[in-house]
Amino acid sequence: MTPLPPRTLLWTSVAVAVVTILLKGTAWYLTGSVGLLSDALESFVNLAGAVFALMMVTVAQRPADGGHPFGHHKAEYFSSGFEGILVLGAALAILWASVHRLFAPAPISQLGWGLALSVASSALNGLLAWLMLRSARAYRSAALEGDARHLLTDVWTSAGVVVGILGVLATGWLWLDPVVAILVALNIAREGGRLVWRASQGLMDEALEPPERAAIDGALAAFARQQPGVRFDHVATRRAGQRRHVALHLHVPGDWSLSEAARLRAAVERALVDAVPGLRATIELLPTGMEAVATPMAEYGPGSGSGHGPAQGRNIPQNPQDREDPRT
Known part of the structure; x- marks a missing residue:
């Protein structure tokens, strides 16, 4: 199967981000889980990152002109840096909410629906990330690779949240939910820093692989x-x-x-x-x-x-x- 063009996949990423926001937002509303809230907040970051990546890929595909005789290809690195900053912001918001919930625990309800919606959204993100990584290698698109790796982080984040909810269900320890959310936030922050670093290296004329x-x-x-x-x-x-x-x-x-x-x-x-x-x-x-x-x-x-x-x-x-x- 021929890899899809970057713009097509980024438009798909925007649509999938909207769907996952609705799914995870509903899951958080039904359960009250701060872990699912952290997952939903990261989906907003996915949406913003996909929109900005789409804009930068569009700019990067412009032909060379008098002001940019070597083309506009480095525009893709701005999307990685921008997305990394958004990810770091989301990590801080999740940490704040998780620490608050850790000292003021609240019961989680309707776990079945919450888990089902979270797993469904993670499956969507996982499939899209696989398609995007495949296309990123074929088209050598830094913006597409950055968005795909962020989606993969979202998949692992969702897996961690599900583990936290199952832990609460099995033990009754309400503090497990915010603790898992804190770990999720730290993982998100790590990915955000990594995206910013990769963008900076690309802007500084990094050598070929x-x-x-x-x-x-x-x-x-x-x-x-x-x-x-x-x-x-x-x-x-x-x-x-x-x-x-x-x-x-x-x-x-x-x-x-x-x-x-x-x-x-x-x-x-x-x-x-x-x-x-x-x-x-x-x-x-x-x-x-x-x-x-x-x-x-x-x-x-x-x-x-x-x-x-x-x-x-x-x-x-x-x-x-x-x-x-x-x-x-």
């Missing part, structure tokens, strides 16, 4: 072995929403013609895109005997380790007379 970087390394190392006198350095990668970028220097023998160098550059770019679909490559051509001013991040080819792969983080000796004057 190790499997993607390994694919790039392999493609470059193959060219370095096959083409005498050719090497690569200054390899840097970054993520921007659904986009993946790599920038590097391609060194060719100084006696090559511009046409020869350009053909090799085009072949390298095709190989990189084949290795990491959707990759955007920026390749600067330089003669073999010339080094750039910046400190290289990785080098491939003769003199780089064993000659069979990348030498990560090696500093390439530079002669000042070999450098290009940046003023020319």
Whole structure:
């Protein structure tokens, strides 16, 4: 089955959030359980997060323009950060209500209906989260992944609430309900902090994942072995929403013609895109005997380790007379 597009799933997430708010709100009204109240409050956060994620995905899909020549793809990270802040706010509200109930316990009623409604809403969230994670991997959508992982947290939260209610039913200890709600709030706060952290890393041009970087390394190392006198350095990668970028220097023998160098550059770019679909490559051509001013991040080819792969983080000796004057 082909994964559904992010916008379709986020619209579905909005609808499911409304349904779960009604189900969990009704469950709390019938039972008076503060655990179910915490569950219902988190569903409001789900709704707000899904709406904002939908807005940011819409912005991220806009084409590049004069003011944003590299596109709007980083907009997705704002949804993760915004949702994380909402989650932290919900955690504080749940903690306040739970501590109050802990010191002023109240009986829970109509447990059967409460549990049934909570389980039904959790099943909806679990199914949607699975579909969203599947699509997030296919489309590399940070906003979709963030919303899906929040929904999964909601599923585990609901499971904890059900355990608390069953504990009250089995033991008659009313304090179990608010204690479980406090644990739920702490779990929600942890997820909120995690979402904010992931968003901050995305906004700061985080490098590609190790499997993607390994694919790039392999493609470059193959060219370095096959083409005498050719090497690569200054390899840097970054993520921007659904986009993946790599920038590097391609060194060719100084006696090559511009046409020869350009053909090799085009072949390298095709190989990189084949290795990491959707990759955007920026390749600067330089003669073999010339080094750039910046400190290289990785080098491939003769003199780089064993000659069979990348030498990560090696500093390439530079002669000042070999450098290009940046003023020319």
